[in-house]
Amino acid sequence: MKMSEMWTTMGSTLASFMFLWTIMRQYCPYGVQRFFEKCTHRIVSYFSPYIRISFHEYMGDRLKRSEAYAAVEAYLSANTSKSAKRLKAEMGKDSSNLVLTMDEYERVTDEYEGVKVWWVSSKVMSPTRSPMSYYPEQEKRFYKLTFHNKYRDIITESYLEHVMREGKEIRLRNRQRKLYTNSPGYKWPSYKQTMWSHIVFEHPATFETMALEPEKKKEIIEDLVTFSKSKDFYARIGKAWKRGYLLHGPPGTGKSTMIAAMANLLAYDVYDLELTAVKDNTELRKLLIETTSKSIIVIEDIDCSLDLTGQRKKKADKLSDEETDKDVVGRKEGKEEGGSGSKVTLSGLLNFIDGIWSACGGERLIVFTTNYVEKLDPALIRRGRMDKHIQLSYCTFDGFKVLANNYLKLETHPLFLTIKRLIGEANITPADVAENLMPKSPLDDPHKCLSNLIEALEEAVKAEELEQSCPIEHEELLQQNGSIKENGELPADQAMNQCQLRLCNGT
Numbered sequence: 001m002k003m004s005e006m007w008t009t010m011g012s013t014l015a016s017f018m019f020l021w022t023i024m025r026q027y028c029p030y031g032v033q034r035f036f037e038k039c040t041h042r043i044v045s046y047f048s049p050y051i052r053i054s055f056h057e058y059m060g061d062r063l064k065r066s067e068a069y070a071a072v073e074a075y076l077s078a079n080t081s082k083s084a085k086r087l088k089a090e091m092g093k094d095s096s097n098l099v100l101t102m103d104e105y106e107r108v109t110d111e112y113e114g115v116k117v118w119w120v121s122s123k124v125m126s127p128t129r130s131p132m133s134y135y136p137e138q139e140k141r142f143y144k145l146t147f148h149n150k151y152r153d154i155i156t157e158s159y160l161e162h163v164m165r166e167g168k169e170i171r172l173r174n175r176q177r178k179l180y181t182n183s184p185g186y187k188w189p190s191y192k193q194t195m196w197s198h199i200v201f202e203h204p205a206t207f208e209t210m211a212l213e214p215e216k217k218k219e220i221i222e223d224l225v226t227f228s229k230s231k232d233f234y235a236r237i238g239k240a241w242k243r244g245y246l247l248h249g250p251p252g253t254g255k256s257t258m259i260a261a262m263a264n265l266l267a268y269d270v271y272d273l274e275l276t277a278v279k280d281n282t283e284l285r286k287l288l289i290e291t292t293s294k295s296i297i298v299i300e301d302i303d304c305s306l307d308l309t310g311q312r313k314k315k316a317d318k319l320s321d322e323e324t325d326k327d328v329v330g331r332k333e334g335k336e337e338g339g340s341g342s343k344v345t346l347s348g349l350l351n352f353i354d355g356i357w358s359a360c361g362g363e364r365l366i367v368f369t370t371n372y373v374e375k376l377d378p379a380l381i382r383r384g385r386m387d388k389h390i391q392l393s394y395c396t397f398d399g400f401k402v403l404a405n406n407y408l409k410l411e412t413h414p415l416f417l418t419i420k421r422l423i424g425e426a427n428i429t430p431a432d433v434a435e436n437l438m439p440k441s442p443l444d445d446p447h448k449c450l451s452n453l454i455e456a457l458e459e460a461v462k463a464e465e466l467e468q469s470c471p472i473e474h475e476e477l478l479q480q481n482g483s484i485k486e487n488g489e490l491p492a493d494q495a496m497n498q499c500q501l502r503l504c505n506g507t
């Protein structure tokens, strides 16, 4: 057969095939269409000297968005959006600028060490489950890279590595950090791709603005930074790249504020896990798999989240007298919010923290907060699970100086001496100090705010003295009054008045 005849035969075969294909697309069911698509691809790739690599947005069972896809997306948006003719515009970081990426079915070229490659962004629709299906069709997006066979080595060995590295760096730079939550009572529709809902994370707390002793602050910052740079170390010692922090202390001592400061220091996302809204251990695992790296998974008030404290004790102990109101409220909420109540168990939670699944993703902090560390099951907070225990306590003079600088822009003041003396004697939380330093009217100058704080400190000192002189009466009064604060304190003025009243009455 002559060369020209061969080309003619090939051309007409392809033309007939294309014609058939057009008809099929219009009239045939999805399965038949896919079959013909595959045949076309095989014929084309048999004759073509070009290689194609696809990067799909979701792989396999679609549990997680592909990191490779996201890196390609970032790389292309930074490097080739100038050459693309059809672009997609989206709000970028801080909603302050528009980010342009190539639109669907757009094709751009890129050059690497003199080699030309082509990228196409595309999508296919997955079939609906049945003709009556309620769920909409799912879009499966992907990028396709095309290059000549003779450059196979350079592309697969070095260009792709370059794309991934640059893409990841760009993503990190442009990342808009997010605060995720697994909303309580929220029914997860099966067509939805994630169990987490999110908003932009914009908490302003930093370690600089935290009232904490300087050495403690330095130690925590160093610990966090060392962790974030220890990928190779964790790989060498054969440990998953994650670290657990237990923050404990009375209410208002800055546990939640510290989580925000941690996230801001390391530029991590925050996953605020509401345990009472998690149906069972399987759902807990799904939630874990969906978290990304560079994130903090937070379980606040772990002692109240579920009945995790008493799992190893007998059932009868469950509602013992020792339990505080807060515990009971926590469990009640779990029952109500979760409808049937959460079936997450202690072993489920332990698996969540350091089971085999916990290693996926890497570079993650798990943070528990509690007001009552002594109530937690030791298994939950042993070293290795909760690697670092941080106790947050009452405000010190160093802490006060940070708050005075934050709230009043004061580094020194004649009243500081009095405050230094009183703050050493009183148990006052940073939250209370902050509240007193807050100007209450436009006329409140720094002197007035500091005087307010001195008043509050004097009351706290009196309450301390009272507690030490007649601890039983003090405790009884707190219980009778019902105004006991969560950390076991009664507002100083109330305690004083009531104790004086009792002493006067001789009771």
Ligand SMILES: Nc1ncnc2c1ncn2[C@@H]1O[C@H](COP(=O)(O)OP(=O)(O)OP(=O)(O)O)[C@@H](O)[C@H]1O
Pocket (backbone or CB within 6 Å): 209, 210, 211, 212, 249, 250, 251, 252, 253, 254, 255, 256, 257, 258, 370, 371, 430, 431, 432, 434
């Ligand atoms: N150490 C601190 N440094 C700076 N501000 C603080 C600190 N502790 C508390 N605050 C202030 O008090 C408020 C309450 O603090 P935060 O919510 O962090 O306390 P918490 O320990 O999480 O309390 P709870 O146990 O009730 O959840 C914060 O908004 C913050 O303004």
Ligand SMILES: [Mg+2]
Pocket (backbone or CB within 6 Å): 255, 256, 257, 300, 369
């Ligand atoms: Mg808190």
